Amino acid sequence: MGGLPLLDQVALGDHVCWTVDDDATRMTAIAGFVRAGLNAGQRVIYCGDEPEAVLAGLERHGVGARAALEQGLLRATTAEAAYLTGGVFDPELTMALWRATIDRARSEGCPGIRVVGDMTWASRRVPGAERLPWYEAQVNSVFMEGFVAGVCAYDRRRFDPLALRRLGWAHPGSAATRLPFEPASALRARRVRDPYGLRLAGEVDLSNRDALRAVIEHLYDEQPAATVDVHDLTFADTAASRILVDAAARGTLRLVGVSTPLRRLLDFHGAAAVPSLTVVPR
Numbered sequence: 001m002g003g004l005p006l007l008d009q010v011a012l013g014d015h016v017c018w019t020v021d022d023d024a025t026r027m028t029a030i031a032g033f034v035r036a037g038l039n040a041g042q043r044v045i046y047c048g049d050e051p052e053a054v055l056a057g058l059e060r061h062g063v064g065a066r067a068a069l070e071q072g073l074l075r076a077t078t079a080e081a082a083y084l085t086g087g088v089f090d091p092e093l094t095m096a097l098w099r100a101t102i103d104r105a106r107s108e109g110c111p112g113i114r115v116v117g118d119m120t121w122a123s124r125r126v127p128g129a130e131r132l133p134w135y136e137a138q139v140n141s142v143f144m145e146g147f148v149a150g151v152c153a154y155d156r157r158r159f160d161p162l163a164l165r166r167l168g169w170a171h172p173g174s175a176a177t178r179l180p181f182e183p184a185s186a187l188r189a190r191r192v193r194d195p196y197g198l199r200l201a202g203e204v205d206l207s208n209r210d211a212l213r214a215v216i217e218h219l220y221d222e223q224p225a226a227t228v229d230v231h232d233l234t235f236a237d238t239a240a241s242r243i244l245v246d247a248a249a250r251g252t253l254r255l256v257g258v259s260t261p262l263r264r265l266l267d268f269h270g271a272a273a274v275p276s277l278t279v280v281p282r
Helices: 023-039 051-060 065-070 091-107 119-124 129-138 161-169 209-217 238-247 260-268
Strands: 015-020 043-047 074-077 113-118 148-155 173-176 187-193 196-204 225-236 252-258 277-281
Touching: 015 023, 015 161, 023 043, 023 051, 023 113, 023 148, 043 051, 051 065, 051 074, 065 074, 091 113, 091 129, 113 119, 119 129, 119 148, 129 161, 129 209, 148 161, 161 209, 187 209, 187 225, 196 209, 209 238, 225 238, 225 260, 238 252, 238 260, 252 260, 260 277
Parallel strands: 015 148, 015 173, 043 074, 043 113, 113 148, 196 225, 225 252, 252 277
Antiparallel strands: 187 196
């Protein structure tokens, strides 16, 4: 499996659920992800168990982790420091800490942040871990600003398959030991401000529907009217179209670049009867 480019196409704004079951492949992929971030001048953060072992693995892969640490470009921290303040997982506090990290990096002129989160801590019955699916969905509001790329590594040997599936639904994209991250089959949601709203690309189905729902929940965070550009949305199932129609109940929504199949689904869910919804075809 050596050399398989599992995470090579992850870009700023992507939030990927990565299920792993092979330690050597895991380290090779992390090294490639970290190297790409450092080469781009981005700050890279590893959060999880055994950060020293990961730093040693990066050195073995020729990444130059120690030099990056000294330059402030790389940070490796434990799960307790990143996710478990006081030994409890608090999703709201964790998101606030991430936002503070982002604000600080922006103020210092950093072009972006890459994060690898080893989520093994959540398999240890930590207090608050039952809220992890909610957190993974809601944290998409951080990623849609396009400043952070995040890979959440879940070891399938440590998690129940049904729990993993639920966690995967909260992520816009996925990867696995033999399944590289593919942007075309993932959902990419990016905040835009002229006009204010979102740009959606890729595919929405059961695998990432919860991620879309969470993103749309934050559509009107800054303004009561928004535009959602779906020109590059290549597939949306009926539930996804319902999420878009329902969004117009909370504000004024303009959908632009709507394909014929998506228009049919929107009409099926009553789009024509929603006065605050405007649908503009491709």
